[in-house]
Amino acid sequence: MGNVRNMRGLRTTAPAGRRGGSVLVLALIAVGMVAVLATSYLQLSTAVTRRQNQATDTRLAFYMAEAGLSEAYAGLKVAKTGNVGTPERPARFGNGLFWVTATDLGDDRVELESTGMVRGGRAILSTIAERGEESVTSLGIFSAGDVTIAEGSTVDGYDSRDGAYELQCGPGIALGAGRLGSNAAVTIRGKIKAPTYVDGDVSAGPGAQLLIEKEVTVTGTKGNADLAVELPEVEAPALKLSPGVDHKKLVPMIVLPGEVGLEYLTVSKGAEVVLQGPATVVIGELRVTSRGGLQFDTAGGAIDLYVTEALALEPGSWIATSSTDPSQVTVVVAGLTAAPVRLGAAGSFFGAVYAPEADVSVDPGFEVFGSLIAKRLEFTGSVRLHFDLYLAELAARKALPTFLSWRIVDLARPKGAGNMDPFRFLNLDPATLPLPADAHADQDLEIVYDDLAGAQRSFMGMEKSFSWGKVKKVKTSKRDGRKVNRGMDKN
Numbered sequence: 001m002g003n004v005r006n007m008r009g010l011r012t013t014a015p016a017g018r019r020g021g022s023v024l025v026l027a028l029i030a031v032g033m034v035a036v037l038a039t040s041y042l043q044l045s046t047a048v049t050r051r052q053n054q055a056t057d058t059r060l061a062f063y064m065a066e067a068g069l070s071e072a073y074a075g076l077k078v079a080k081t082g083n084v085g086t087p088e089r090p091a092r093f094g095n096g097l098f099w100v101t102a103t104d105l106g107d108d109r110v111e112l113e114s115t116g117m118v119r120g121g122r123a124i125l126s127t128i129a130e131r132g133e134e135s136v137t138s139l140g141i142f143s144a145g146d147v148t149i150a151e152g153s154t155v156d157g158y159d160s161r162d163g164a165y166e167l168q169c170g171p172g173i174a175l176g177a178g179r180l181g182s183n184a185a186v187t188i189r190g191k192i193k194a195p196t197y198v199d200g201d202v203s204a205g206p207g208a209q210l211l212i213e214k215e216v217t218v219t220g221t222k223g224n225a226d227l228a229v230e231l232p233e234v235e236a237p238a239l240k241l242s243p244g245v246d247h248k249k250l251v252p253m254i255v256l257p258g259e260v261g262l263e264y265l266t267v268s269k270g271a272e273v274v275l276q277g278p279a280t281v282v283i284g285e286l287r288v289t290s291r292g293g294l295q296f297d298t299a300g301g302a303i304d305l306y307v308t309e310a311l312a313l314e315p316g317s318w319i320a321t322s323s324t325d326p327s328q329v330t331v332v333v334a335g336l337t338a339a340p341v342r343l344g345a346a347g348s349f350f351g352a353v354y355a356p357e358a359d360v361s362v363d364p365g366f367e368v369f370g371s372l373i374a375k376r377l378e379f380t381g382s383v384r385l386h387f388d389l390y391l392a393e394l395a396a397r398k399a400l401p402t403f404l405s406w407r408i409v410d411l412a413r414p415k416g417a418g419n420m421d422p423f424r425f426l427n428l429d430p431a432t433l434p435l436p437a438d439a440h441a442d443q444d445l446e447i448v449y450d451d452l453a454g455a456q457r458s459f460m461g462m463e464k465s466f467s468w469g470k471v472k473k474v475k476t477s478k479r480d481g482r483k484v485n486r487g488m489d490k491n
Helices: 002-009 016-077 389-398
Strands: 091-093 096-106 109-118 121-130 141-143 147-149 154-158 178-182 186-188 196-198 200-204 210-212 216-218 222-224 245-247 253-255 258-267 272-276 279-288 293-297 303-313 318-321 329-333 341-343 347-362 366-379 384-388 402-410 444-451 456-462 471-479
Touching: 016 091, 016 096, 016 109, 016 121, 147 178, 147 366, 154 178, 154 200, 178 186, 178 384, 186 200, 200 210, 210 222, 258 272, 272 279, 272 303, 293 303, 318 347, 384 389
Parallel strands: 141 178, 141 366, 147 186, 154 196, 154 384, 178 200, 186 210, 196 216, 200 222, 245 258, 253 272, 258 279, 272 293, 279 303, 293 318, 303 329, 303 341, 329 347, 341 347, 347 366, 366 384
Antiparallel strands: 091 096, 096 109, 109 121, 121 402, 444 456, 444 471
């Protein structure tokens, strides 16, 4: 029995070698798992880094394509085509490149498609822009034919954004803001008892006579223009014309806002017609007789008045505008009238009058605050003509292109690009590529300018043959026949 108890009390143990093998297996498994995790993490980190680099490249290419659109837009501002570089010879910018292709869509609209490439990224952006419109209101007081200013007249300028005319102009104040010009001869008369004052510039047509009498003060430049100014023809909106109205009642006739067409409108003695904006009004014949009145009420918006056959504001009539903002009232004589336009009404007219094919006669009582442009201007006596610089600012804005739409065409990485920079990928030498300002498509250039010595020069030919470095001041310029905005020619 004692032997049995001893046998039950014995504990058996595994050999030492077997225990060590088990530990080694566990250690190898652990090392394998760590290796797998490390490899997976390395692959994940590499993939994340690759995607980050690709995203960075794409973002940089996006910015490059936007730079291309900006360069093309700057070109449109100065009458360039919008084409910048080509796929074979793109523009070099920083560590990348771009090219812009312009497609004419008609109606002064152009599509710009810009491709930008940086490192391994590529982006293609597209925008549709509308070319700006030329506005001649910045000419001030202008006649395509001979113009004579009578003794005792005042021709000057001011800026309605800076307050009332009376606060800016007067004795001892010379702003030099007036603009008086012609495509033909200019004569300014003055007498000791009736001196004439022109606070601003006077310009006769190319080679035309400029006669300024002794009792005339001109504060600005005096001379001849290098080129004649083209006055664009205008067409009245195609509105249906209702039967004409002969308004004789003492109760004012209100022409409500909107589009209004009349075969004729006569405002008789003691009657009054009020045009309310916003409105586009087309009238065949407009006649305001003596003691009749015409008022422009622009409290609700601007008024564009088109007259197609005859316009007569007869002496003894009156005219008024509710606002001193000249951009709110535009009177356009569309086409050639049988008789000269007569502006004989008394009152202060704040606005723009444009009659590119008509002769216009202006009486002393019709005081202009804005601009007055016609085929021929005739002044029946001393006049007061005040050009508003605000119209020049609006004309400059109107000349700028307008973006109509924008979209992303493609952000795909070029096939086979890998991590190559675009120059290697396209097999291009960066040193041979033009900078953006030099990559615009070549155009026919017509320019009159002063050189560095102050001598007047002219050039006609392809722009690549012209050196802008010798230009001190640009007077007039055209690209492919399109007038270039002054002050922006070198861009």
